[in-house]
Amino acid sequence: MTAAPERPRAVPATVCAAAGIILFQFWGNATRGYIATNSLFRWWFYQWVNPESETGHAWLILALSAFLLWISLRRQGAGRRPDAARAAAALVCGLLLHAVGFVAQQPRISIVALLTYTWGVLALAGGNRWARAAAFPLAFMVFAIPVNALDTVGFWLRMWVVEAGASIAHGLGIHVIRSGTQLLAPDGRYQYDVAAACSGVRSLMALAALSLFIGYVWFRPRWLRAAMLLASFPLVYLGNVLRISSIIVAAQWGGQAWGDSVHAVMGLGVFVVVVGGVAAVAEAIARGNPGWTAECVPSGPPASPDARWRPREAAVAAAVLLAAAAEAAFLGHRSSLPPDSRAGVILAKDGENPAELPTFLGSDWMGRRVEPTAIERSILPPDTGYSKKLYVSLEDPNRGVFFSVVLSGRDRTSIHRPELCLVGQGWTIYGSESRRLGYPGRQGADFEATVLHLRRERTGVRGVESVPGLAVYWFVGRDRIVPSQGARMFLDAWNRIIHGRADRWAYVLLLTGAADGEEAAQARIQSILNIALPSIQPPLDERRSGR
Numbered sequence: 001m002t003a004a005p006e007r008p009r010a011v012p013a014t015v016c017a018a019a020g021i022i023l024f025q026f027w028g029n030a031t032r033g034y035i036a037t038n039s040l041f042r043w044w045f046y047q048w049v050n051p052e053s054e055t056g057h058a059w060l061i062l063a064l065s066a067f068l069l070w071i072s073l074r075r076q077g078a079g080r081r082p083d084a085a086r087a088a089a090a091l092v093c094g095l096l097l098h099a100v101g102f103v104a105q106q107p108r109i110s111i112v113a114l115l116t117y118t119w120g121v122l123a124l125a126g127g128n129r130w131a132r133a134a135a136f137p138l139a140f141m142v143f144a145i146p147v148n149a150l151d152t153v154g155f156w157l158r159m160w161v162v163e164a165g166a167s168i169a170h171g172l173g174i175h176v177i178r179s180g181t182q183l184l185a186p187d188g189r190y191q192y193d194v195a196a197a198c199s200g201v202r203s204l205m206a207l208a209a210l211s212l213f214i215g216y217v218w219f220r221p222r223w224l225r226a227a228m229l230l231a232s233f234p235l236v237y238l239g240n241v242l243r244i245s246s247i248i249v250a251a252q253w254g255g256q257a258w259g260d261s262v263h264a265v266m267g268l269g270v271f272v273v274v275v276g277g278v279a280a281v282a283e284a285i286a287r288g289n290p291g292w293t294a295e296c297v298p299s300g301p302p303a304s305p306d307a308r309w310r311p312r313e314a315a316v317a318a319a320v321l322l323a324a325a326a327e328a329a330f331l332g333h334r335s336s337l338p339p340d341s342r343a344g345v346i347l348a349k350d351g352e353n354p355a356e357l358p359t360f361l362g363s364d365w366m367g368r369r370v371e372p373t374a375i376e377r378s379i380l381p382p383d384t385g386y387s388k389k390l391y392v393s394l395e396d397p398n399r400g401v402f403f404s405v406v407l408s409g410r411d412r413t414s415i416h417r418p419e420l421c422l423v424g425q426g427w428t429i430y431g432s433e434s435r436r437l438g439y440p441g442r443q444g445a446d447f448e449a450t451v452l453h454l455r456r457e458r459t460g461v462r463g464v465e466s467v468p469g470l471a472v473y474w475f476v477g478r479d480r481i482v483p484s485q486g487a488r489m490f491l492d493a494w495n496r497i498i499h500g501r502a503d504r505w506a507y508v509l510l511l512t513g514a515a516d517g518e519e520a521a522q523a524r525i526q527s528i529l530n531i532a533l534p535s536i537q538p539p540l541d542e543r544r545s546g547r
Helices: 012-024 040-049 058-075 084-102 107-144 149-170 202-218 224-289 311-336 374-379 417-423 485-499 520-537 540-546
Strands: 177-179 182-184 191-193 365-369 385-393 402-407 428-437 448-459 463-476 506-513
Touching: 012 040, 012 084, 012 107, 012 311, 040 058, 040 107, 058 107, 058 202, 084 107, 084 485, 107 202, 107 311, 149 177, 149 182, 149 224, 177 463, 202 540, 402 520, 417 428, 417 448, 417 463, 417 506, 428 463, 428 506, 463 485, 463 520, 506 520
Parallel strands: none
Antiparallel strands: 177 182, 182 191, 365 385, 385 402, 402 506, 428 448, 448 463, 463 506
């Protein structure tokens, strides 16, 4: 009697893989602010080759993930028959998570969904052995997600590194001037802008990944692997402070050329400090506790692959194929909907920009229009709206208030945290707080805003002068006013997912000098708001009632 022909077990996994590739390629990305593509693959890999994305280390992460998969497969012993239920759960979870990321315009969520879906495909194709082996390498790929997902952490790390570098230089008797993220000599012999790559934004991700890699290869206990990851954080900070300090010392001795040479060499120095430090700690622990070390040998003979697929696996493939097709139809419908034009600020006649700020505010202030810069126009989506004016006191032309309203378009990436622009303009942020601002003529209509305490150093006729400043900003949506970018992003994602709407958020910023004291600067800002605010931002209760 002839045996029935075997049906290759790779067929259901291949069907699921093909469905996932099509979905993530053609309905993978909903953000068009910086990379206009439907493909999540293209969106992700573009970050790897774009220097401004600070994600060039992703190629290293990809290579290490492949190596970790090879190590994990060697460590795995015989596996049981495939668990179709776990594979199906991962595949469905990946599809659902991607729908959330697409609707919320958060491609990083969709990348996590892609990794989850990939694990489900491998679990369906290779059984428990591949499922166990692929779990950590795929999770390790999270380090290849663009680092600006952690821009808040990177921003403050950048400021701490600049402050520490300036303090060390002063302690060594070097009179360096700090202006925002810049460190410069009073006589102009050298000047360095501590960019994100030099302050730890990029190295934080790359070196943290390498530290976790060391922990995984070196040890078996999971808590010890995590400890190696945590050990990298202070070392990243220490290495970058050492780099900045060395550059300043070299520039003080030999000018800009010497500093540039040390800048290039100390890029490797940071790597040595962090990786060498973590490896030294790991080696010391391994010598004291040999039983914790991980051996790169299989724990048992590998299982013979089962070449047949069963009805359960065929059912999983059919269900995932139908679910992917339904999700593609849903996402295609969502992406074809016209943008929601409702905004939290009053619109101009063109429906794209905020209403123009008034030119005269009583008899005290006169405003001059400030056009968006070419850089703003080039990096922000074309449907981003602007309304900006510089108000100058008619009594004292030295007193001015910059008033800016930036309104997002369809894409949530149209607006960002004002701190990034202020630092780029040379301001140093030395404090922030939340404060309630009053709405003119309306009791109970006050709202919460963020106040930034600023200063900027410049060289004047009297030498180095420290110029103080005060900035106030908030974000306003259709029915909410929030003081922070984190709150805005959460509410925007919530409204997109739960309520199916994409509000046009605006951020409102007022900036003034504070040489006459912060109390006077705050009073100046409030006097501008008392006259100009109703012309661009209606009271919150009126917007909620639809009036």
